[in-house]
Amino acid sequence: MIGELFDPRKEFGKAVTEAAASNPDVVVFSADSGKSSGFGEFMKKYPERYFECGIMEQGVVGAAAGMATTGKIPVFCAIAPFVTCRPYEMIRNDIGYMRQNVKLVGRNCGITYSDLGSTHQSLDDFGLMRLIPGITILAPSDPGEIQEAVKAMLAYKGPVYMRIGNPKIPQIFEQEPFVIGKGKLLREGMDVTIVTTGSTTGSALKAVLELEALGVSTELIGMPTVVPLDRELVRRSAAKTGRVITVEEHYVCGGLGSLVTEELSDLANVMVKRMGLPLDYAKTSGDYEELLAYYQLDHNGIVNGVKEFLQ
Amino acid sequence: MSDKRKAIELMIKAERCRENVIRMIRAGGHGHVGGAFSAIDLVAALYFHAMNIDGADAKNPDRDRFLLSAGHKCLAQYGVLAEKDFFEKEILDTYGKLGSLIPGHPDMHKLNGVEANTGALGHGISIAAGMAMAGKLDQKAYRVFVVTGDGELPEGSNWEGAAVAAKFGLDNLVVFVDNNGLQISGAVTEVMSMEPIDCKFRDFGWAVTEIDGNDMEQILNVLEQLPLEKGKPTAVICKTVKAKGLSFGENQTDFHFWNASEELLRQAEAEMEERIAGLQKQLEEMKQ
Numbered sequence: 001m002i003g004e005l006f007d008p009r010k011e012f013g014k015a016v017t018e019a020a021a022s023n024p025d026v027v028v029f030s031a032d033s034g035k036s037s038g039f040g041e042f043m044k045k046y047p048e049r050y051f052e053c054g055i056m057e058q059g060v061v062g063a064a065a066g067m068a069t070t071g072k073i074p075v076f077c078a079i080a081p082f083v084t085c086r087p088y089e090m091i092r093n094d095i096g097y098m099r100q101n102v103k104l105v106g107r108n109c110g111i112t113y114s115d116l117g118s119t120h121q122s123l124d125d126f127g128l129m130r131l132i133p134g135i136t137i138l139a140p141s142d143p144g145e146i147q148e149a150v151k152a153m154l155a156y157k158g159p160v161y162m163r164i165g166n167p168k169i170p171q172i173f174e175q176e177p178f179v180i181g182k183g184k185l186l187r188e189g190m191d192v193t194i195v196t197t198g199s200t201t202g203s204a205l206k207a208v209l210e211l212e213a214l215g216v217s218t219e220l221i222g223m224p225t226v227v228p229l230d231r232e233l234v235r236r237s238a239a240k241t242g243r244v245i246t247v248e249e250h251y252v253c254g255g256l257g258s259l260v261t262e263e264l265s266d267l268a269n270v271m272v273k274r275m276g277l278p279l280d281y282a283k284t285s286g287d288y289e290e291l292l293a294y295y296q297l298d299h300n301g302i303v304n305g306v307k308e309f310l311q
Numbered sequence: 312m313s314d315k316r317k318a319i320e321l322m323i324k325a326e327r328c329r330e331n332v333i334r335m336i337r338a339g340g341h342g343h344v345g346g347a348f349s350a351i352d353l354v355a356a357l358y359f360h361a362m363n364i365d366g367a368d369a370k371n372p373d374r375d376r377f378l379l380s381a382g383h384k385c386l387a388q389y390g391v392l393a394e395k396d397f398f399e400k401e402i403l404d405t406y407g408k409l410g411s412l413i414p415g416h417p418d419m420h421k422l423n424g425v426e427a428n429t430g431a432l433g434h435g436i437s438i439a440a441g442m443a444m445a446g447k448l449d450q451k452a453y454r455v456f457v458v459t460g461d462g463e464l465p466e467g468s469n470w471e472g473a474a475v476a477a478k479f480g481l482d483n484l485v486v487f488v489d490n491n492g493l494q495i496s497g498a499v500t501e502v503m504s505m506e507p508i509d510c511k512f513r514d515f516g517w518a519v520t521e522i523d524g525n526d527m528e529q530i531l532n533v534l535e536q537l538p539l540e541k542g543k544p545t546a547v548i549c550k551t552v553k554a555k556g557l558s559f560g561e562n563q564t565d566f567h568f569w570n571a572s573e574e575l576l577r578q579a580e581a582e583m584e585e586r587i588a589g590l591q592k593q594l595e596e597m598k599q
Binding site: 027048051056058060062063064070071090093094097098 | 443475478
C-alpha cells in the first residue's frame, strides 16, 4: 500500500528467496552478512544453496565468479563498501572481465549508516562500479521497486550491482515490472528537470510538489537503472527544460550526476547542477534524516537547490 | 603400459610443448618463459594423462577444469593446448601480434580451454573453489586443477580461497604450487617468504604432499593418488626449476621474462630436439 513502511533488506531477501523457488540456479554467498541481508528464510529453505564464507569479500567474489562459470546465479549482499571497495579487483577481473552472471548487492548504502562514519558509508559505489565495463547498476527507490528489480536482475544474464538502504522506506509508487535501462518520467514540467535515483526519489517527489505550489513547473525523472543510463529520456527532458539538476545519495562526482553531465555535454543551452555529497570523509555523524538534511538531500534541501539553480 | 614408459612418452609431449613455447616467443620476441617452463611438465601431464577434457568439446559441463592462478605462465598452457589440438598451431605465430587469440595473459573469451581471465595474482584458488563448489552442488564428477606460483602466495586472497576450499570439503580441487623459488626481484624466500608452504596449506585444512615438479614419474605418481584425502582439497608443492629446459637460463631470475635472441632460440630448439631424440631412443630400447 502506498505510504506503508518496509525494511528494504527484508524486501530484497524475500524477493531472492521467492525467485529461488522456481530457479534452482540461484545461490547465495554470505560474508557473515546473510541474516542482516534478509536471507534468514533462504537459509532455512535452501541450506545447500547458501554458502557462508565468513568475513572475506575477495574470496567470496572470486568463488561466486567461479561458480557462475557453471551456470549458477550467485547473489552476494553485504554492507555496500565491503561489497564494492574491498574486492574491487575481483569484481573487475573475475566478474567484469570474465563476464560472469554474478549479482552484487550493497546494502546500508549511501549514508544510511549515518552514525558509523566513512568506513561504513558508500558514496562512491556508483563511481567504482560504472568504471567496470559491462556491469549494470540498479538503485530501486521503494519496496515494490526493490522486489521488481530483484526479479529483473535475476532474469537478466550478466553482472549487476544493486544498491539498497537500511532504514524502513515507504512505498511510493504502484508496483510495476522493472525494466533494466529504462528511466521513469514521474512528473512532467517545463522549467527544470530533476534526475534522481534510489533513496532520494521520494524526497525529490515531495520537493517537486512543493516547487509546483511555488509556481515552478518541474519535471522529475527517476533512474532506478543508473547504468546503462536512459540517455534518450535525459536528453529529451534536457532539451525541453534546458535546466537539469541531479540528486543522489552519492558523491557529486562519479555517480548519476557525472553520468548525466557527460551525456548532456554536447548539448548547447543546457545547464546541469549536481546535488550530492562533497568528495570528502564524514564531517559529522548522527541520525540519518538529520544527516540528509545537513547535506541538503532532504526535500527542503532539494527545493532550495532548485530555487538557487533557477535564480 | 609401464609407468616408466608412460612417463617417457609424456616427457616427449612436454618437450613438444616447450617447442611450441619457443615458437610463440620467436613470434612475440619475448615472454614469461621462466614460470612457463618450470610448470610445463605438470601442465602437459594434466592434459595428456589426467584430465577429462577434449578440445572439440571444450565447454562440456562435465569437463575437468584447469586454471592458471599465475596467469603469466600462460605460455605453458598455450603450448600444451596447441599440442592437444585445442587450436591450430599457426596461432602460435600470432603471439604478441595485434588481435592474437593468445595474449600475454589468458582470456577465456578468446581461446577454448582457458577457464579464467587470470593475470592479476591471487585470484585462481577462489575462482576454482567456486567451480568445485558448483560441482559438489550438482553432484558432478569433474575436478578442478590450479597452478599457482610461489611468488603469488603472499596475496592474502589465496588464503581466503584456501579457507573456502577447506570449509566446503572440496576434494575435487587440486592446487599445484609451482615452487621454482624465484620471482622478479629475486629469491621468493627473500622477497617475502611464505615457507613452510606445506604447513600453511595443511593448517588451513588441506591434504598436502611434495614432489619434484619436473620429474614426470613423480608427477604421474601423485596424479594417481588424487584426492590425497577424501573430504579435503589437495595441495601439491611442486619443487621445480625456473626456465627448466633452457640450459642457459635455468634458475636465473633474468629468465622470468625473456627478451629472446634468435641465436638462443635456436639453441633452445636444438636442446629440445636432442632431448626428444634421447627419449625416443629410450622408448625403442624398452620395446626390445
